[in-house]
Amino acid sequence: MIAKTPKPPYYAVVFTSIRTEGDFEYAEMADKMLDLAEKQEGFLGVESARNELGITVSYWESLEAIKKWKLHTEHTEARENGRSKWYNAFKVRICKVEHEYGFEK
């Protein structure tokens, strides 16, 4: 559930969104995009949670890997539906992870 990421530096894409009402095949697309993202070169992991606000953080080896995923054909199609059908608003932040620490019982 908490992504097992390597020692920094690596990259994170923080995707914050507010959904429209109604599914419009969103759940199906979200599952499909997750499966597809996991198969991309340089993908390191993903974490996701949603209440009124949704936050999905995906982790990547490099900016190049993020760019390739952004331009992936099926992902590009999904992103077009994101603007027209699924989201009232979103923000994408591309980040370099510089430090990490954690705790586990």
Added chain:
Amino acid sequence: MIAKTPKPPYYAVVFTSIRTEGDFEYAEMADKMLDLAEKQEGFLGVESARNELGITVSYWESLEAIKKWKLHTEHTEARENGRSKWYNAFKVRICKVEHEYGFEK
């Protein structure tokens, strides 16, 4: 709800966590820490969502502002309770936000 952050670069702290069962005054502390964080110098905004996994992303002007908030007395006390009472596991990732873009209907 989606934080209105300035033009990058700025910093993000991605806090991903799995709660213990039971509240143990967690909700009260979470509200208090949010109020307190908002008053810190260099604080830019925060976004939060929780299902099984909780994700809170706070945004800051600089690494110095993040460090000062980490060492804040009340926050330090809360963080100690985090390990003993509230969380089964967490991960903190300190990130430099390099690019951002968004969409709003």
